[in-house]
Amino acid sequence: MGNKRLLAVFIALSLVLGTGSYAFGAEPESALEVTVPDYEVSTIDNLDYVEIPGGHILLVDGKPRVPYYSVTIDYPKGRRVQEVTLVERAGLVTASGLRLPTAVMEPLSSSDNGLPPGGNEGWYPEEDYRWNLWDNLDGSTTLVIVVYPFYYNAETTDVRFYKDYRFDVEYVLSSVSVTGLTTIKNIYTPGDKISFNIWLNNSGEAQDVIASLVIKDYSSGEVVDGLPLRALKGLVGDASFTAEWDSSGTEPGYYYAEITLVDTAGNILDKKTATLSLVTEMVKEELSWDINEDGKVDYKDLAILGAHYGNTTEPPYPRYDINQDGRVDLYDRNLLVGCYGEVGS
Amino acid sequence: MKLANRLLVLLIVVCLGLVTVSCQCAGGGGASVALALSSEEVRPSEQFEVKVQVEPGKQGVSAVEVKLSFEPQTMQVVEVKPGALLGERPLPGILNIDNEAGTVSYSLARIGTTEVPTPAATFAVITFQVLNSAQPGDYELSFTSVGLANEKLEDVQDFRVKGASVKIGY
Numbered sequence: 001m002g003n004k005r006l007l008a009v010f011i012a013l014s015l016v017l018g019t020g021s022y023a024f025g026a027e028p029e030s031a032l033e034v035t036v037p038d039y040e041v042s043t044i045d046n047l048d049y050v051e052i053p054g055g056h057i058l059l060v061d062g063k064p065r066v067p068y069y070s071v072t073i074d075y076p077k078g079r080r081v082q083e084v085t086l087v088e089r090a091g092l093v094t095a096s097g098l099r100l101p102t103a104v105m106e107p108l109s110s111s112d113n114g115l116p117p118g119g120n121e122g123w124y125p126e127e128d129y130r131w132n133l134w135d136n137l138d139g140s141t142t143l144v145i146v147v148y149p150f151y152y153n154a155e156t157t158d159v160r161f162y163k164d165y166r167f168d169v170e171y172v173l174s175s176v177s178v179t180g181l182t183t184i185k186n187i188y189t190p191g192d193k194i195s196f197n198i199w200l201n202n203s204g205e206a207q208d209v210i211a212s213l214v215i216k217d218y219s220s221g222e223v224v225d226g227l228p229l230r231a232l233k234g235l236v237g238d239a240s241f242t243a244e245w246d247s248s249g250t251e252p253g254y255y256y257a258e259i260t261l262v263d264t265a266g267n268i269l270d271k272k273t274a275t276l277s278l279v280t281e282m283v284k285e286e287l288s289w290d291i292n293e294d295g296k297v298d299y300k301d302l303a304i305l306g307a308h309y310g311n312t313t314e315p316p317y318p319r320y321d322i323n324q325d326g327r328v329d330l331y332d333r334n335l336l337v338g339c340y341g342e343v344g345s
Numbered sequence: 346m347k348l349a350n351r352l353l354v355l356l357i358v359v360c361l362g363l364v365t366v367s368c369q370c371a372g373g374g375g376a377s378v379a380l381a382l383s384s385e386e387v388r389p390s391e392q393f394e395v396k397v398q399v400e401p402g403k404q405g406v407s408a409v410e411v412k413l414s415f416e417p418q419t420m421q422v423v424e425v426k427p428g429a430l431l432g433e434r435p436l437p438g439i440l441n442i443d444n445e446a447g448t449v450s451y452s453l454a455r456i457g458t459t460e461v462p463t464p465a466a467t468f469a470v471i472t473f474q475v476l477n478s479a480q481p482g483d484y485e486l487s488f489t490s491v492g493l494a495n496e497k498l499e500d501v502q503d504f505r506v507k508g509a510s511v512k513i514g515y
């Protein structure tokens with residue numbers, strides 16, 4: 001597995017394993033304050049390992065090994081975060097003389113003599129924060145905010161650490177939701193025309209909604225193709241439509257379809273994803289969602305998935321991490337259900 | 346009958362009894378899956394609920410799959426909801442409703458570890474709509490297949506299943 005993929009998996013895992021957790025009552029706050037615990041340093045072989053209690057380590061190949069911190073906030077169904085803005089950052093602490101090791105993603109060869117100090121020009125990391133929104137099974141969402149409070153300059157060995165953050169969380173109330181996004185199968189061959197069935201609901205007043213469906217690469221999240229926008233005028237109650245994607249010219253691999261509903265002001269009202277795999281015929285025969293290898297994809301495989309659901313995994317990935325991405329989650333469930341009932345050899 | 350013959354007959358009866366008892370206790374440990382109706386008699390255009398009740402016996406239940414058949418000219422499935430058997434937020438498997446063929450398939454799995462024994466509870470609640478054109482009579486709701494996975498995530502081997510009958514009246 002390449003470094004980029006490892007990094008993507010790491011970031012995905014990190015986002016999931018939020019350190020701080022906020023649960024709001026009836027009405028989620030739009031202002032969020034985050035206080036990052038003081039960092040701690042331990043010195044081993046003249047290298048300084050920095051950690052934040054309850055935090056994580058940012059491991060990017062060839063970059064200094066710096067800590068970061070994350071918080072999660074649950075939003076009930078019907079509220080959708082649009083934007084997260086860093087309003088204020090305070091509590092600056094500076095230090096100097098630290099020798100942070102470099103993150104090495106590949107195994108060290110026998111000629112390597114330990115971890116070298118971090119080699120990097122200027123301050124690292126370059127980002128201040130990032131945020132992501134996870135869609136849960138029950139229609140609620142979880143906002144994950146990752147802050148990078150610890151900056152390191154490998155040339156000068158200087159450190160800047162910010163302790164206090166204040167964010168503005170913009171969200172909208174939405175009565176519009178995607179109630180279903182399905183394909184007939186989860187596994188296709190490049191060149192197949194793939195039909196998506198999309199079900200929508202608006203439990204509120206009639207509203208104009210625009211639906212966009214894009215196909216994204218599972219690892220990178222990059223858009224590989226997009227389907228024409230669909231305008232739904234005066235949507236109220238239940239509605240459904242189908243869309244077809246011609247997968248010709250797309251490389252074999254893991255992808256997901258993502259449907260996004262926006263209002264006429266551009267606010268995102270809801271999103272939903274469905275995984276799909278494009279495999280060559282030869283690979284297709286080798287793939288198996290039959291986790292317990294009993295020759296059939298059924299409730300026992302579902303039971304195994306359920307027993308490990310929400311867990312993280314590491315290489316060599318167990319069979320129940322079906323897409324082998326380091327997490328047992330909805331994507332694995334969708335892959336299994338897509339092949340439910342199949343009988344293998 | 347001679348004493349020896351009487352003793353032989355007695356021995357055979359005792360042995361048969363022991364075999365019967367051991368068969369009833371083996372495998373599923375008294376597990377059963379049964380249908381329970383909210384109302385045994387309904388009228389055209391009315392709805393009724395059918396609970397799929399699971400008695401796990403001495404075992405844990407980590408996943409369930411049921412396939413039911415019904416008379417599609419008389420009733421239609423309008424909704425299938427999870428019960429409490431597999432926890433508050435079970436992992437959804439399949440839900441296939443075929444109101445033309447008269448079949449419904451549903452599977453769920455527990456998220457996390459499975460308690461042993463799992464308390465008896467409802468696996469699913471299926472809501473049926475009786476059609477306006479339904480003719481009076483008794484209609485069977487029967488299992489075409491049932492699968493239970495135990496706490497070891499393996500098949501529960503032996504368990505009893507029991508369907509139900511709904512009466513359509515005027």
